[in-house]
Each structure stands twice: as C-alpha cells, then as structure tokens.
Amino acid sequence: MARENTDKHYSLRKLKTGTASVAVALTVLGAGLASQTEVKAEENTQVYDQWVEKREEARADSLDNDLRQLESKVRNLRTMMYELWNLKLDSKSKKLPTKDYANYLKELNDHFEKYLDQASGVDYKKLLGKTLLQEKELKDELQKLADELDRTSTDLKNKQEEYDIAIQGHALREREHQQFIDNIAKVLMDKEDQKHLLEEELAETYSKKDLLAEQLAQKEKELANEKLAKEGIIDSTYDYVTEKESEIAKLKEEIQTNKSQLESLNSKLAEQTSEIDNLKQELTRKENMYESFMNQAKENLASKEQELAKLKPLETINNNLLGNAKDMIAKLSAKNEQLASDKAKLEEQNKISEASRQGLRRDLNASRGGKKQLEAEHQKLEEQNKISEASRKGLRRDLDASREAKKQVEKDLANLTAELDKVKEEKQISDASRKGLRRDLDASREAKKQVEKALEEANSKLAALEKLTKELEESRELTEKEKAELQAKLEAEAKALKEKLAKQAEELAKLRAGKASDSQTPDAKPGNKAVPGKGQAPQAGTKPNQNKEPMKETKRQLPSTGEATNPFFTAAALAVMATAGVAAVAKRKEEN
Structure with a gap:
C-alpha cells in the first residue's frame, strides 16, 4: 500500500511539473507566434509592440494564476486522497468498528468527490444537465398542449365542415323535392286539361244524343200524325213510309254509333279519372315522404346545431388554452432566457475547469503518446532492420x-x-x-x-x-x-x-x-598446289x-x-x- 501511494504521489508530482513546463512553453510559443504575426501586420510600430507586450504579460499572468489554482486544487485532492489511504490503513491495522468506519469513509468520499467535481467541472455539467432536462420536460409539455390545441382545432374544423356539408345537402334535397313537386303539378295540370277536354267532348256527345232523341221523337210524332192523317192512303204512302223507316233505321244506327262512342268516351274518362286518382295518391305519398324527410332533415339540422353549440364552448376552451399556452410559452421563454444565461455562466466556468482538465490530460496524453511513438518507432526500426537484413x-x-x-x-x-x-x-x-x-x-x-x-x-x-x-x-x-x-x-x-x-x-x-x-x-586437286618460287x-x-x-x-x-x-x-x-x-x-x- 505504501509503495502504491508513493508511486501515485510521484506520478502526480511528475504530472504537475510537466503541466507547468508545457504551459510555460505554450505561453512563450503562443506569445512569440502572436507577436510575430501582429508585428508583421502592424509594421513594427512601437505603440503596438508595447500594447502586445502588456497584453501577453497579462495573459501569461492569467495563465500562471490558473495554473497555480489548478496546482493548489491538485494538492488538496492529493492530501484528501492521502487521508483516505491513511484511513484505510488505520481501519485495517486498528480494526475500527465497521459502521463507524463506513460512515466516516462515506463522508470523506462524498467530500472528496464533491471537491473533485468542482475542480474538474463535473458539478457544473450535472447542473447544466439537470437544467437542460427541465427545459426539455417543459418543451415536451408545451408540445403536448400545442398538439392538443391542434387536435381540438382540427376536430372543430371537421365538425364545421360536416355541418356545412349537411346544410348544402339539405338545400340540394329540398331543391330536388321542389322540382319533383313542380313536375307532378305540371303533370296534374296536363291531366286536368285532358279531363276538361273529355268532359267537353262528353257534353257535346250528350247534346248530340239529346238532339237526335228529339229529332227521333219529332219524326215519330210526325210519322204518327202522318199515319193518322194518311191512314187511308197507306198503299200510296207505303214507299214513303219505307223511306222514312230506312231513315229511322239510319238514325238508330247513328244513335247506336253515338252510344258506342259515348261508352268509349266514358271508359276513357274512367281511365283518366283513375289515373288522376293514382296521381293524387302518389302526390299525397310524395308529400308525406317529403314531410318525413323534412322532419328528419330538421332533426339532423337541430342535432348539428346542438353539436355546434357544444363545440362553441370547446372553441372558447381552446382559445383559453391557447392563451394559457402563450402565457406559458412567454414564461418558459423568460425562464429559458434565464436558463440560457445560467447555462452561459456555467459553460464559462466549465470552460475554465475544462481547460485546466484538458491541460492535465494533454500533458498525460503527450507523455503517453511520446512513449507509444517511441515504442512504435523502435518497433518500426526493428521491422525495417529485419526487412533490410x-x-x-x-x-x-x-x-x-x-x-x-x-x-x-x-x-x-x-x-x-x-x-x-x-x-x-x-x-x-x-x-x-x-x-x-x-x-x-x-x-x-x-x-x-x-x-x-x-x-x-x-x-x-x-x-x-x-x-x-x-x-x-x-x-x-x-x-x-x-x-x-x-x-x-x-x-x-x-x-x-x-x-x-x-x-x-x-x-x-x-x-x-x-x-x-x-x-x-x-x-x-593437285593442280592447285603451290609451286616453289611462284606465288608463294x-x-x-x-x-x-x-x-x-x-x-x-x-x-x-x-x-x-x-x-x-x-x-x-x-x-x-x-x-x-x-x-x-x-x-x-x-x-x-x-x-x-
């Protein structure tokens, strides 16, 4: 345990020294680069150089103060951790009661965790997360109210459309029924005209019948008178009587013809009368149907009006809800602005703590990265050596x-x-x-x-x-x-x-x-041999x-x-x- 504690103190000491050296180097390097760039931009004016010098000195002092604060926090954390390690060692060596040891250790751990959160900026993150969660819940509730308002408005709009459609349908059906009644009335008028014509023809036929009957009676009377007057001269007047009888027969035939015509006219009149009666019955049935339809339409219209009357309070409620939602939105906006300002403050504080924490992390990562890079380069060189060999x-x-x-x-x-x-x-x-x-x-x-x-x-x-x-x-x-x-x-x-x-x-x-x-x-070939003294x-x-x-x-x-x-x-x-x-x-x- 003591060895591990010593190693941890040594690691923290190395980390602190490395952080300080890296911070100073970055400060000097940043000041050099900034001064070099700004001097080129401002053509090396004396006033600008003095201003840059003062600004960078203030910046270096600020960085040094931040580093000192971070070092003091790290020292406090190391001291608290040292106390925790001592408490663990004492509890194992002195065998303290478990309950007392656990409570005391819990209190120290809570205090250490709280201080560590403050030093690393975790408490600001938690507060920021809680604030963002509340803001999200308020936005969700507001969204639900807005959805409910939209849904109610949609229902009201649908009901209004249904009511308008019902009114239009009722007006259309009323126009159709009125047109049907007009058509029936026109047909009845035509039938009445036909009836009057038939009645006139019948009256004319009756008048002809009466006229023929009178003529027949007159002829019979004349015939009787002539018969009485000329009874003595029957033979001489036989031809005349025969002629008159033939005329009478013709008149009877005409009367019979008129009777048949009268019967046909009577049958036609009966048919027209029955047809008129049927039309009157159909008209009565249609009127009853129209009355029932009108009653049903009136009932539907009354129900639609009742529904519309019921929806009007809903519209009022929706308007009230909309007003309340707007008020709530205004309140939430104000609260959101307050939360945004608090968030900005927390983010600023978090940036400071995050910068300190990132500085430590960069130093640690730099040392680890340097070690890994050296190991990788060493391994790479070994591999290259093997490949080269x-x-x-x-x-x-x-x-x-x-x-x-x-x-x-x-x-x-x-x-x-x-x-x-x-x-x-x-x-x-x-x-x-x-x-x-x-x-x-x-x-x-x-x-x-x-x-x-x-x-x-x-x-x-x-x-x-x-x-x-x-x-x-x-x-x-x-x-x-x-x-x-x-x-x-x-x-x-x-x-x-x-x-x-x-x-x-x-x-x-x-x-x-x-x-x-x-x-x-x-x-x-012997002939080709060389001869001494010739050509040799x-x-x-x-x-x-x-x-x-x-x-x-x-x-x-x-x-x-x-x-x-x-x-x-x-x-x-x-x-x-x-x-x-x-x-x-x-x-x-x-x-x-």
Missing part, C-alpha cells in the same frame, strides 16, 4: 549467383574464343588456298560483328544488372512488384539473347561446315596481314572487369546464364 541477404545471394553465372559465362566465352581462334586460322588457310571463300569470310566477319555487337549489348546489360543490384542493395526497398518486373525483364532479355545467339550459332555451324569442305578441296611470297605476305586484322578486332575489354571478351555466346552459355539468374530471383522471392 532479409533483403540484403537475398540481394547478396542474387549477387553471388550473378557472379557465378558471370564466371560461367566468362569461362564459356574463353572456350568460344579458343574455338573462334581455330576457326580464324582455318578461315585464313581457306582464304589463302581459295579466293572463292572470300565472300564466306566476309559473311563470317559480318556475323562476327553481329556477335560482337550482341556481346557488347550483353556486357552492357550485365553491367546495368550489376549496377541495379548494387542500387537495390543500397536502397533495400525492392518491392514484390519490382522483383516480378525485374524477373520478367531478365527472362525476356535472356529469351531474346538465347534466340538471337541460337541463330548466330546456326550460321556459324554452317560456316564451319563450308570451311571444312573447302579445306578438303586443295588436297583433292604474296601468299606468305598476305597471311600475316590477314591474321593481324582479326586479332585487333578480338582484343576488346569488358567495361567492368577489363577482361578479354568472346565475340559471341553459345546456346549452352546463354542457357546457363538465364537459368542462374531466374533461380537466384526465385530463391530470393521464396526467402522474402
């Missing part, structure tokens, strides 16, 4: 493999040089014996130049490869992509060289075969010159080692070189 070993192996391949190539070149010397001697002998082989020799020289050119290209590429290997060994940062590109490049170059040198080897083999056949030709001096004189010129062409040096080069590669030498390079790169890739 592995890369260096791989490059060393590649370089060794390249050197071995180079030695093998040089060995093959030496062998090829010896073979080339033999070929040159045979070629010179063949040139001396047969002038026709001059063209073959020129072609061979051209092939030799091409081979030497290819050899120079191969040597330059080998030198570039060695240079690239050295650069890669120095940089030690060869990536997998670069390795793959390098390997592909080497393989492509090796393949191209292999194809080119294979073609040249085939041409050289053809030349050898031609020279072999030409060298056998002088032995087979020029041949002897041309032989050294012919041998001397090719020897000058073959004495070339490698650019890197200074060794003598061979004018061409064989397919075997090229295969050895390409295989060695590919194997070295593949091995290095596996190790990496």
